[in-house]
Amino acid sequence: MSEWLLFGQALLNGILKSGLYALAATGMALAFGVVRILNLAHGDFLMLAAYFAIFLFSRFGCDPLAAIPVAFLLFFALGAVLYRGTIKPVLRAGELNQLLLTFGLSVLIQNLALIFFGGNVKTIFVSYKTITISLGGLSFGAGRLLTFLLAVVLLLALYLVLQRTRFGRAIRAVSQDPEGAALIGIAPEKINLYAFGLATGFAAVGGMMLSVILYAEPLIGLGFTMKSLAVVVVAGLGNIYGVFWASLLLGVAESLVSTFVPEGTGWAEAIFFLLIFFALIFKPRGVREA
Amino acid sequence: MKAKPKGILVKSALLFVLLAAVFFPFLSGEYYLHVAIQALMFAVLALSWDMAARAELVSFAHAGFFGLGAYVSALSFLKLGLPLPLCFLAAVLVAAGAALVLGYLTLPLTGIHFAIATLAFTQTLQVVALRLPGLTGGAMGITVPSLFGGARLFSYFLIFALLLVLTGISLYLERSPFRLAFTAMRTSERVAAVLGVNVVRYRLLVFLVSAIFAALAGAFYVHYTSTTIPYEAFSLHIGVASLVMPVFGGLYSTAGPLLGAVVLYGEEEFLRTAISYGYMVVYGLILIVVILFMPQGILGVMRRWNFWK
Amino acid sequence: MEFLEVRGLKKTFDGVVAVADLHFTVQKGEILAIIGPNGAGKSTTFNLLSGLFPPDAGEIRFAGREIAGAKPHERCLLGIGRTFQVCQPFQELSVLENVATAYLFGRHPRPSLVRAREGAAEVLARVGLAAKLNLFPAQLTAPDLKMLELARALATGPRLLLLDEVMAGLLPQECIRVMNLVREIREEGVTVILVEHVMKVVRELAERVIVMDYGQKIAEGTYAEIAADPRVITAYLGQGEGTENAG
Numbered sequence: 001m002s003e004w005l006l007f008g009q010a011l012l013n014g015i016l017k018s019g020l021y022a023l024a025a026t027g028m029a030l031a032f033g034v035v036r037i038l039n040l041a042h043g044d045f046l047m048l049a050a051y052f053a054i055f056l057f058s059r060f061g062c063d064p065l066a067a068i069p070v071a072f073l074l075f076f077a078l079g080a081v082l083y084r085g086t087i088k089p090v091l092r093a094g095e096l097n098q099l100l101l102t103f104g105l106s107v108l109i110q111n112l113a114l115i116f117f118g119g120n121v122k123t124i125f126v127s128y129k130t131i132t133i134s135l136g137g138l139s140f141g142a143g144r145l146l147t148f149l150l151a152v153v154l155l156l157a158l159y160l161v162l163q164r165t166r167f168g169r170a171i172r173a174v175s176q177d178p179e180g181a182a183l184i185g186i187a188p189e190k191i192n193l194y195a196f197g198l199a200t201g202f203a204a205v206g207g208m209m210l211s212v213i214l215y216a217e218p219l220i221g222l223g224f225t226m227k228s229l230a231v232v233v234v235a236g237l238g239n240i241y242g243v244f245w246a247s248l249l250l251g252v253a254e255s256l257v258s259t260f261v262p263e264g265t266g267w268a269e270a271i272f273f274l275l276i277f278f279a280l281i282f283k284p285r286g287v288r289e290a
Numbered sequence: 291m292k293a294k295p296k297g298i299l300v301k302s303a304l305l306f307v308l309l310a311a312v313f314f315p316f317l318s319g320e321y322y323l324h325v326a327i328q329a330l331m332f333a334v335l336a337l338s339w340d341m342a343a344r345a346e347l348v349s350f351a352h353a354g355f356f357g358l359g360a361y362v363s364a365l366s367f368l369k370l371g372l373p374l375p376l377c378f379l380a381a382v383l384v385a386a387g388a389a390l391v392l393g394y395l396t397l398p399l400t401g402i403h404f405a406i407a408t409l410a411f412t413q414t415l416q417v418v419a420l421r422l423p424g425l426t427g428g429a430m431g432i433t434v435p436s437l438f439g440g441a442r443l444f445s446y447f448l449i450f451a452l453l454l455v456l457t458g459i460s461l462y463l464e465r466s467p468f469r470l471a472f473t474a475m476r477t478s479e480r481v482a483a484v485l486g487v488n489v490v491r492y493r494l495l496v497f498l499v500s501a502i503f504a505a506l507a508g509a510f511y512v513h514y515t516s517t518t519i520p521y522e523a524f525s526l527h528i529g530v531a532s533l534v535m536p537v538f539g540g541l542y543s544t545a546g547p548l549l550g551a552v553v554l555y556g557e558e559e560f561l562r563t564a565i566s567y568g569y570m571v572v573y574g575l576i577l578i579v580v581i582l583f584m585p586q587g588i589l590g591v592m593r594r595w596n597f598w599k
Numbered sequence: 600m601e602f603l604e605v606r607g608l609k610k611t612f613d614g615v616v617a618v619a620d621l622h623f624t625v626q627k628g629e630i631l632a633i634i635g636p637n638g639a640g641k642s643t644t645f646n647l648l649s650g651l652f653p654p655d656a657g658e659i660r661f662a663g664r665e666i667a668g669a670k671p672h673e674r675c676l677l678g679i680g681r682t683f684q685v686c687q688p689f690q691e692l693s694v695l696e697n698v699a700t701a702y703l704f705g706r707h708p709r710p711s712l713v714r715a716r717e718g719a720a721e722v723l724a725r726v727g728l729a730a731k732l733n734l735f736p737a738q739l740t741a742p743d744l745k746m747l748e749l750a751r752a753l754a755t756g757p758r759l760l761l762l763d764e765v766m767a768g769l770l771p772q773e774c775i776r777v778m779n780l781v782r783e784i785r786e787e788g789v790t791v792i793l794v795e796h797v798m799k800v801v802r803e804l805a806e807r808v809i810v811m812d813y814g815q816k817i818a819e820g821t822y823a824e825i826a827a828d829p830r831v832i833t834a835y836l837g838q839g840e841g842t843e844n845a846g
Contacts, residue, residue: 038402089582095401096348097581100537104577107530111570222526226413229406263421270417273410280407281395467712470692470700477689483671484649484681486704486755490670 005137010259011252012138018251019148020213022155023206024224025231025243027199033238034175034195037087037098041106043225045200048109049075049207050216051117057124057211064126064208065146071204079200083193091192106225113218123215143213154205155244162240171195175238223269230272233279250275315446323442325559327514330449331507333551335528336535337456338503340547341463343536345496346476348405351392352504352532354412355385357523359505360512361419361426364434367513369425374437378509385505386498393497397490400479409529416524431519434512445514452510453548456503460544463496472496473542504532527570531558534573538580540589549588600663602627602790603648603759608657610643610814617643619814621657625759630781630791632805634798634825636835640814641794642684645761648792649681650674661759676706680757684764684794686744688736694747695719695732698754705755722754725780742769749777753784760784762793766800778804810834 028042049071053064086105090097131142162168173181174191182188206224210216231250235242250272258268315323335356342349363381366372372380396407419426426432438444463469471492474482483489512518522528531554539550554576558569565571584591603625610618618640625631633641646652648659650671659667666674689697698719703710710718723729726746731739739747749765762781766774774797781804785791795801801808802822810818810825812834818825825831 038406086578086582093581093585096343097585099348099402099405100533100577101581103530103533104574104581106574107526107570108574108578111567111574114567115565115571226409229409233406266417266421270414270421273414273417276410277395277407277414280399280403280410467703467715470696470703473691473696474689474700477691478687480651480671481683481687481689482700482704484651484675485701485751486672486675486706487700488670488672488704 006259009138010255012140013259014252014255015248016140016144016148016251017255018247018249019144019151020206020209021227021231021251022151022244022247023147023202023209025228025235025247026155026158026240027202027206028225028228029232029235029238029240029243030195030202031199032232033240034171035083035087035091035192035199036178036238037091037102037196039105039199040099040102040225041109041221042199042203042228043223044106044109044113044221045075045079045203046207046210046224047113047216047218047221049204050211050220051113051122052204053208053211054122054124054216057126064124064212068205068208071208072201075204076197076201079197080193082200083196087196088189088192106221110218110221117216117218119218121215121217124211126212129212141213143209147209147213150205150209151247152244154202159241167194226276227272230276230279233276311450315443320442323446325556327442327446327449328559329552329555330446330453331511331514332531332535332555333548334449334453334456334503334507334510335532336539336547336551337453337460337544338500338507339532340536340541340543341460342497342500343533344463344469344472344476344542345493346400346472346479347493347497347500348401348533349408349497349500350405350529350533351389351408351411351501353524353526353529354408354415355389355501355504356508356511356528356532357412357415357419357518357520358385358388359508360518360523361432361508362505363509364432364512364518365425367434368432374513377513378506381505381509382502385501389498389501390494393494397493412524412529416520419520419524426520429519429521431517431522432512433517436516437510437513445510449510449514452503452506457544457548459499464544468492468496530570530573531555534577536587538576538587540587543589546587546589553588601625601660602629602662603792604658604660605648606658606660608644608647608659609655610640610647610652611655616814618647618654621811621814621816623809623816623819625790625792627790628785628788629807630785630793630805632801632808633792633794633811634796634801634808635811635817639811639834641811642763643814644811645681645763645792645794648674648761649679672704675704675755675757678706678756678758679761680705680752680755680759681761682748682752682763682765684767686748688739688744688747688751690736692735693732694723694728694734694736694739697736697747698722698750701751701754702756705757707756719750719754722750725753726750727776742773745769746777749780757789759790759792762791762795764794764796766795766797774800 024043024046028039031037031039031042052071053067056062056067057064086101090101128142132139133142133145162172170181170186170191173186174188178188227250231243231246234249235246253271254268257271258265261267314326318326335352339349339352359381362384363377366377366380367374392408392411396404399407420429471482471487474485474487475489475492479489508523512523535550535554536547538554539548540546557572561568561572580587601624605621605623608618608621621644633644635641647654650669654667657667658665661677661679664677666677669677689700692700695716699715702718703712703715707718720732723732726749728743728746728750731743736744736747745765745768752760766777769777778800781791793805805822808820808822808825809816810831817834818828818831
């Protein structure tokens with residue numbers, strides 16, 4: 001394969017990969033931007049949804065793609081319950097408590113998964129998993145293409161909802177100024193509940209696709225939490241609109257490194273961490289008056 | 291307040307604990323000695339984490355410093371052939387350097403932002419340890435001879451001495467102007483600075499001391515257990531333990547992290563044999579329950595019940 | 600030589616000019632008031648003087664020393680003390696410890712913890728909080744919190760005291776008490792700059808008044824002089840109507 005073809009293939013891989021990252025990170029950005037909570041358990045919802053997909057497939061032969069609406073609703077409800085029971089009580093309790101709480105959720109979910117699902121990798125074989133599409137010397141898996149397209153469609157839908165609907169305006173109002181929103185008759189509590197539900201719902205969609213293109217494993221969530229963090233930090237904490245571009249950037253960067261750097265597959269991970277680190281430190285941040 | 295009787299009660303309780311700790315290894319069997327050594331090691335880690343937290347540094351870097359200490363010390367022994375005390379010293383120096391660089395770079399960050407940046411630091415170190423197999427043994431890890439030729443009694447007193455020194459430092463910080471400076475910085479670094487507190491110096495100083503002891507715990511760990519791998523030395527388990535223990539025992543104190551470490555490590559050891567991963571489930575649950583219902587940890591509950599009266 | 604001399608001070612936030620080319624001087628032992636409509640740049644000026652933000656341009660000479668590049672705690676040690684408009688007490692410390700922190704790290708030569716507590720208690724007695732030493736900030740009323748804020752600034756042992764709306768929200772008799780306290784402090788040789796919205800306080804307390812609008816000084820003089828200045832009247836009347844910059 002020529003250098004250029006290799007480059008094109010790496011680029012394509014990166015772009016398609018970013019679909020899953022965008023699905024994962026959108027929820028984290030929603031929770032941070034609206035509810036103002038950094039959910040360190042976010043990736044673990046993806047993991048749970050992936051196991052859910054595998055359960056549905058192996059038990060009922062239900063295709064993960066077809067089950068996406070069910071999973072979305074189920075995880076929306078799970079998110080709402082978790083919000084009421086755990087997140088809401090710490091919203092006023094300071095950042096340390098919030099961080100430790102979601103960290104505790106993450107540790108709990110991961111290790112319950114280890115106990116109930118076992119430490120082994122679980123995969124499913126849907127009919128389209130092995131389909132590979134070739135185009136002018138480039139090739140890619142149908143599952144990845146589907147994931148990317150789904151991410152594009154869902155993000156567009158989310159943007160439209162945020163921009164064009166009453167509900168979307170209410171979400172944006174709360175995200176910009178919760179107290180101001182309360183003054184003009186929006187109930188921030190209710191919006192927070194929906195936003196957190198949406199966040200876990202998006203994670204569920206990501207998890208269903210994860211089961212199709214990769215596999216499920218109890219600790220896989222941590223990786224997605226870190227990757228979502230990287231996307232969210234690069235996009236600007238809480239900026240929902242920047243998520244797509246940041247995902248694209250990270251997906252492509254990861255893919256290029258793993259293709260062109262010797263033994264790059266492992267080092268690519270480090271890129272995420274370094275990006276998180278330097279994006280945090282060097283991003284000019286607004287200064288608030290005393 | 292009846293300050294005097296309370297003081298005597300606390301002092302005699304402390305004396306009892308100290309004496310029990312000194313005589314314990316002569317009375318206990320090998321297994322319980324092993325458990326005690328690990329508990330003391332986690333106590334060092336937990337107390338060092340709490341010290342940084344007092345100045346509002348919610349650190350996920352402590353697993354990083356722990357792993358760094360373990361690897362630097364083990365590699366100094368294996369690759370440079372240094373005697374053990376110098377290996378520990380090397381671990382201290384490298385961790386100190388890393389803490390100063392990390393601390394300096396993260397000066398503009400507080401709260402969540404600092405936490406995320408330090409999490410990224412630890413994860414990066416883990417990737418490095420995994421991806422340099424020529425130096426670190428990669429995923430296979432490293433093996434060194436057992437500390438004191440496997441004589442647990444000496445290991446016990448080494449980690450006990452380390453914990454005593456750290457406890458001394460922590461008590462000093464609690465009773466000196468540092469406590470006021472740290473508590474002020476925890477509320478607002480800006481206000482503290484306007485009142486004359488040299489925020490940058492105190493922040494770097496406490497992070498430095500904290501990192502050094504986390505690294506010493508790591509160095510002790512690798513020589514005591516005589517082996518480690520990146521997934522263990524830089525693991526989530528270490529990161530979780532370092533912060534759950536102080537949170538559970540009672541934040542921003544000397545007694546809290548020590549109490550939390552002993553109780554939780556006991557729980558961990560007990561559950562480890564009963565249900566695998568069970569102890570981590572309990573860690574997760576404890577974090578959630580403590581944050582939601584007893585934000586001041588065990589110490590807070592004891593205070594509420596007037597335990598010392 | 601001037602005690603405080605500000606020349607060409609400038610600060611913008613994301614392109615929005617908060618302070619633009621500000622010049623003024625303060626004499627030793629003077630009480631100066633800075634007034635102006637909301638958003639005129641008064642609080643930003645205080646933040647620049649106390650070192651919380653670096654200025655984009657300009658010089659600040661304090662007691663013969665250039666301090667524009669100095670850090671906040673260095674300026675505190677040189678003798679600049681300040682209060683915050685929004686009270687920011689250390690919630691986890693008692694009232695006494697709040698003030699002792701300032702005493703300990705302020706200009707007093709390395710006091711012991713015991714000495715710092717004594718010093719703090721003296722300052723708290725002056726502001727009328729002697730009975731509340733062992734309370735926590737959450738247990739204080741709003742006026743008491745204002746006094747705690749003032750006590751903390753005083754406990755650093757300032758030579759120049761920046762008071763950011765300390766009178767706001769106080770009852771008239773409390774206001775009089777604080778005004779007397781400020782005069783007393785000045786008699787001890789402390790120079791005072793106050794940002795104030797209560798005009799009665801400005802009139803009675805300040806020897807000189809600076810009026811700011813759009814980040815610049817638009818008038819300066821005694822209270823009577825600036826009260827008669829047409830530019831000042833325009834600035835206040837034009838507030839919120841998007842009129843042109845009077846300066």
